[in-house]
Amino acid sequence: MNTRTSSAPATRQPTTTHRPDSGSLPPVGPARRALAGFAALTTLPYLALKVSWLAGMRTGLNDPEFGHSSTMFWLNSLTMGLDVVALVLAVIFLTRRGLRAPAWLVLPPMWIGAGLLGQILLALPLAVFVNTVAPSHPPTDEIPPLADWVYPLVYAGFAGLGIGLLGAFAIYARQRWGGRSLPPVTARARRMLRGAAVLIVGAGVVHTVVSGVPLDARLLDLAVAVVTAAALLALGRPSLRGRRATTALVVAFVGTGAVVAWGTYLGVITAIPNELVGQTETDWATVGGAALRMAAGFVGVGALAVRLTRR
Secondary structure (H helix, E strand, C coil), X not given: CCCCCCCCCCCCCCCCCCCXXXXXXXXXXXXXXXXXXXHHHHHHHHHHHHHHHHCCCCCCECCCXXXXXXXXXXXXHHHHHHHHHHHHHHXXXXXXXXXXXXXXXXXXXXXXXXHHHHHHHHHHHHHHHHHHHCCCCCCCCCCCCECCCHHHHHHHHHHHHHHHHHHHHHHHHHHHHCCCCCCCCCHHHHHXXXXXXXXXXXXXXXXXXXXXXXXXXXXXXXXXXXHHHHHHHHHCCCCCCHHHHHHHHHHHHHHHHHHHHHHHHHHHHHHCCCCCCCCCCCCHHHHHHHHXXXXXXXXXHHHHHHHHCCC
């Protein structure tokens, strides 16, 4: 009897890329869970306030005519959208599967968010000190458009969001990228880091000289620019390793985000007439200084990206 053995071709299994399931991911941990949950909660009062204003309600407004313009509608929509993005990031940091979120979904908004919130955390103690030493009093016949409780509610929420979101992101980033080391610095990266540092400081000086914002705010912006430039220069040193490298990377990440975010914010609210600042004409010197800061911040983060790229 003629028998055939294994005459049929073997079935070829398709090649698949292994993706770890949720059980293979590190646990969220109580600290990250608490910080992310706290961050999510702190977005809700500001979100509720913006929704009420966009719906036409007068919650927290002394002046019933304030905020009715189309410019204020779009500004309120934009700031509400930023708050929604912060809520989404908090949810990502809250869950174990958040470690599988695409980097492009986490890093760009967190770059801007860290810059905005980080500088608010620096500015609030300074603002409290300045208001305590030299409190500002509006004319007795002038009624502010916003109720007295609005600013404390909003900025307390920003402070809580900064603490919660930045803390949760720090733990998240360490779990996701903490095992990596800086690649060797290239000559091109070193040149870009130096150029970006000079540009950021130069833009900060121009902003300090020409902008019409209060002096304490300009000095804080200049200090942020100087510290950011120092971090970029440190990243150009070939000998930078360990915690110093991590610190310089974090400061450069947050600092360039702050320069871009606050430069953009100041440029928008100054260039576009709106009820928030109550200007009668555009201060183009302030707009130009803000635009220069924004451009310098983008150059800085571009140099940072080149520094982190492996050859």
